[in-house]
Structure formats: C-alpha cells, structure tokens
Amino acid sequence: MSPASGDPLELDGTVVVVGASLAGLRAAQGLRRDGFVGRLVLVGAEDHLPYDRPPLSKQVLAGKWAPDRATLCDQGALDDLGIEARLGHRAVSLDVAGRRLELDDGSMESPDAVVLATGCRPRHLFADQGVMVLRTIEDSGELRARGVAVGEGCRLVVIGAGFIGSEVASTCSGLGCVITVIETLPVPMASALGTTVGGALGGLHGRHGVELKTQTSVGALTRGPGGTTSVELTDGTTQDADVVVAGIGVVPEVSWLEDSALTLDNGVVCDAGLFAADGVVAAGDLARWPFEGELTRIEHWQMAADMGNGAATALLAGRSAAPAFVPVPYFWSDQYGEKIQVLGHPSPDDEVVVVDGTLEERFVALYRRGDALSGVAALSRPRQLMSYRALLAAGASFDEGLAAAKPG
Ligand SMILES: Cc1cc2nc3c(=O)[nH]c(=O)nc-3n(C[C@H](O)[C@H](O)[C@H](O)COP(=O)(O)OP(=O)(O)OC[C@H]3O[C@@H](n4cnc5c(N)ncnc54)[C@H](O)[C@@H]3O)c2cc1C
Numbered sequence: 001m002s003p004a005s006g007d008p009l010e011l012d013g014t015v016v017v018v019g020a021s022l023a024g025l026r027a028a029q030g031l032r033r034d035g036f037v038g039r040l041v042l043v044g045a046e047d048h049l050p051y052d053r054p055p056l057s058k059q060v061l062a063g064k065w066a067p068d069r070a071t072l073c074d075q076g077a078l079d080d081l082g083i084e085a086r087l088g089h090r091a092v093s094l095d096v097a098g099r100r101l102e103l104d105d106g107s108m109e110s111p112d113a114v115v116l117a118t119g120c121r122p123r124h125l126f127a128d129q130g131v132m133v134l135r136t137i138e139d140s141g142e143l144r145a146r147g148v149a150v151g152e153g154c155r156l157v158v159i160g161a162g163f164i165g166s167e168v169a170s171t172c173s174g175l176g177c178v179i180t181v182i183e184t185l186p187v188p189m190a191s192a193l194g195t196t197v198g199g200a201l202g203g204l205h206g207r208h209g210v211e212l213k214t215q216t217s218v219g220a221l222t223r224g225p226g227g228t229t230s231v232e233l234t235d236g237t238t239q240d241a242d243v244v245v246a247g248i249g250v251v252p253e254v255s256w257l258e259d260s261a262l263t264l265d266n267g268v269v270c271d272a273g274l275f276a277a278d279g280v281v282a283a284g285d286l287a288r289w290p291f292e293g294e295l296t297r298i299e300h301w302q303m304a305a306d307m308g309n310g311a312a313t314a315l316l317a318g319r320s321a322a323p324a325f326v327p328v329p330y331f332w333s334d335q336y337g338e339k340i341q342v343l344g345h346p347s348p349d350d351e352v353v354v355v356d357g358t359l360e361e362r363f364v365a366l367y368r369r370g371d372a373l374s375g376v377a378a379l380s381r382p383r384q385l386m387s388y389r390a391l392l393a394a395g396a397s398f399d400e401g402l403a404a405a406k407p408g
Contacts, residue, residue: 020044
C-alpha cells in the first residue's frame with residue numbers, strides 16, 4: 001500500500017482480502033480477471049471454502065441440498081487463480097498507516113492493499129436459553145437437526161418476520177412444523193418496503209397456515225422439561241415451542257477494525273469509489289458508501305457480489321480514478337413457493353402503485369419518490385420485474401415506469 005496515495009495498485013503487489021464469503025471471493029476473482037498477478041491472500045474465519053448463504057434458509061434447511069452444494073468455489077478453482085486461502089483464521093487488527101494486518105495465529109501480513117469483506121453477524125436474543133439464529137452452514141444444520149429430532153408437528157416460534165425469519169417459517173412449514181411468527185411492527189418489513197407491500201408479503205404466512213402475531217415481542221423465555229420452551233409475549237399470551245429461532249437483523253462485523261483509524265459507523269464508511277482509506281476498499285454487507293445522496297449499507301446477495309467486483313475495479317484504478325459505485329440494488333426471497341423480488345432502493349415513505357395483479361395474490365408494484373421511479377417490488381412476476389431494471393439504471397421518472405407497465 002502506498003500510504004498517502006490514490007495511485008492504482010501495482011499489478012505484482014500483495015493484496016489481502018479479509019472475509020472469504022461472497023463479497024471477498026468476488027473481489028479476489030475480479031482482481032485476477034482484471035490482470036492482478038501478484039500475491040493474493042483470502043483470509044476467512046470459517047473453516048469452509050467460500051459458500052453461499054441463501055440456500056441455508058431454503059434448500060439446505062429443507063434437506064433438499066447437501067450443505068456442500070452451497071459451496072461457491074472449490075479448492076481447485078482457488079488454486080487455478082493462485083489464491084492463497086487462509087481459512088479458519090480471523091484477522092484481528094489492521095494498522096492502516098503502517099500497512100500491517102494481524103491474524104489470530106499471530107502471523108502478520110504487509111499487503112499493498114486490503115479488501116474488507118467481513119460481512120455481518122446476527123443479533124442474538126435469549127441465546128443462553130437456546131434461541132437459535134441462522135447465518136452459517138452450522139446454524140442451518142443445527143436448526144434442521146433440532147426440527148428433525150422433534151419430528152412432524154414440531155412447534156417452532158420464529159422471532160422476527162423479516163426475510164430470514166419468513167424464509168425459516170416457510171421452509172419449516174413445508175417440513176410439517178407448526179409455526180408462530182412474532183413481529184414487533186404492525187406490518188412485516190414495513191421499515192424496508194412500507195406498509196402496503198409489507199402487508200401483502202406478511203399475508204403469505206396466513207395463507208399457508210402459519211400464524212403471524214404482530215405488534216408484540218418476546219418478554220421472557222422459560223425452559224421447561226423435555227426441551228420445551230415457554231415463550232411469553234408482551235401481549236400477555238404464551239407460546240410453547242420445541243424450537244425458537246430469532247431473525248432480528250444483523251450487525252456489521254467490524255469489531256476487529258476498532259483500532260484501525262478507519263471510520264466505523266454502522267459498517268465501514270467508504271467514499272463513492274468504495275475506498276475506506278488509501279489502499280483499503282470495503283465490499284458487501286459491512287460496507288457503507290454514499291448512494292442516492294446518503295450513506296447506505298445494503299445486506300443482499302447481489303449487492304455483495306457487485307460490490308466485490310466493484311472493489312476490485314476500484315483498487316486497480318486507484319483511489320483518484322476509481323469510478324463511483326452506482327448499482328441498481330436487487331434482492332429476492334423465496335417463500336411458500338412464491339418469489340419476492342425488489343429492484344431499486346425504495347423507501348417506506350414512497351408512494352406505492354400496483355400496476356399488475358393484486359396485493360392479495362401476485363403483483364407488481366412501483367414506488368414513487370417525488371417524480372422519480374425509486375423501486376419496483378413483485379410477487380412471482382419475475383419477467384415483469386426485470387423489465388424495469390434498465391429504467392431504474394437510467395434514473396427514469398415514475399411516469400416512464402407507469403408507461404412501461406405490462407400487466408399480465
Ligand atoms: C440464511 C440467509 C439467507 C439469505 N438469503 C438471501 C436471499 O434470498 N436473497 C438475498 O438477496 N440475500 C440473501 N441473504 C443475504 C446474503 O447472503 C448476504 O448479503 C451475503 O452473504 C453478504 O456477503 P458478504 O461476503 O458481504 O458477507 P458474509 O456472507 O457475512 O461473509 C463474511 C465472511 O467474513 C468472515 N469473517 C468475519 N470476521 C472475520 C475476520 N475478522 N477475519 C476473517 N474473516 C472474517 C465471516 O466468517 C464470513 O464468512 C441471505 C443471508 C442469509 C444468512
């Protein structure tokens with residue numbers, strides 16, 4: 001790293017990528033694709049080869065995929081790219097000015113550049129009472145094993161009706177569990193998608209025999225005999241459960257960077273080109289960068305993949321010449337056999353207009369912020385949804401979005 005320089009990375013230097021999951025892997029692959037021939041180290045706290053998280057709450061949890069099918073890249077592919085994987089090792093500190101990175105075995109790296117891609121960790125709730133979370137391959141395996149051990153009719157309480165909680169409810173209902181989902185908000189996902197679309201998506205639970213209790217939360221938990229848990233809700237009711245899972249959000253994994261002098265504020269704060277400092281870029285769930293006029297952090301698969309690529313491009317261009325990272329955000333969620341998809345960056349206060357179908361069934365809904373088309377949400381309308389991508393990339397007006405609507 002050249003301490004006070006925005007110069008491009010030397011192609012035969014050393015880069016350390018910290019975080020061996022989607023964003024980190026895409027950054028490493030992107031560096032090789034774009035001509036970096038130097039030493040490339042991929043440090044990952046997990047023992048596994050880089051793997052994909054979306055199947056953990058879907059196919060892997062359902063038992064339809066063996067866990068290793070979620071692997072993103074095998075050892076041979078890493079070898080072919082000359083990527084030195086240091087798996088099962090955690091980075092413990094980064095001295096940006098001195099260009100020193102320390103790992104948990106005491107070893108030191110002195111890279112020319114660093115990619116920060118350590119993602120997020122789940123928020124825990126009543127972990128000491130056996131409440132599970134779902135982030136890793138081990139979490140998915142343990143949740144499945146606990147459900148299977150109880151068998152058909154396993155009583156599952158899911159705390160949080162966000163995407164992870166809702167996917168757990170959906171997958172486990174397919175396994176014969178009897179499920180109650182607890183949500184603090186009046187409408188699930190209202191803070192991300194607004195009450196209209198959030199309400200429509202929350203309706204999926206009831207239509208598939210899963211009880212959704214809103215405007216309540218967990219007050220206390222008591223473990224009884226035989227592994228049963230009594231979940232006391234703040235509305236005064238009690239749910240008995242064999243398994244309890246919390247899907248109540250995540251926090252950026254930045255604790256190892258506390259002494260780095262980087263700006264840490266709900267993630268690693270970056271400039272428009274994804275640089276957190278000269279020679280240091282960030283990508284994926286932990287990166288917060290200026291997007292649409294405000295610092296933004298987005299925790300979705302496509303964003304992590306695009307940012308990993310963007311971080312590689314940025315390093316090779318150098319800080320002074322790095323292009324602004326301007327994606328069209330996208331995410332999907334699979335629930336109860338339906339596909340939820342959202343393009344763009346809607347805000348809960350945006351006006352929502354349904355242009356195809358109905359909110360009670362399948363639909364396409366456009367979001368309006370001022371005169372602009374800010375986002376599109378769809379339930380099981382993949383072709384129609386994707387037709388808006390180019391419009392969003394071009395910064396189209398809401399009226400142009402309406403004109404492009406293709407019902408059916
Ligand atoms: C169960 C589940 C289902 C999901 N489903 C969807 C979906 O359907 N659609 C969608 O759009 N998104 C989905 N997501 C979100 C998506 O998977 C994430 O946005 C994506 O994984 C983020 O990638 P990342 O590389 O930034 O971070 P992560 O995947 O969190 O990876 C970070 C890696 O860094 C490692 N690490 C942490 N600290 C250190 C350290 N100090 N040193 C070294 N390594 C470290 C971690 O162990 C981890 O392996 C899902 C997520 C989960 C958990």
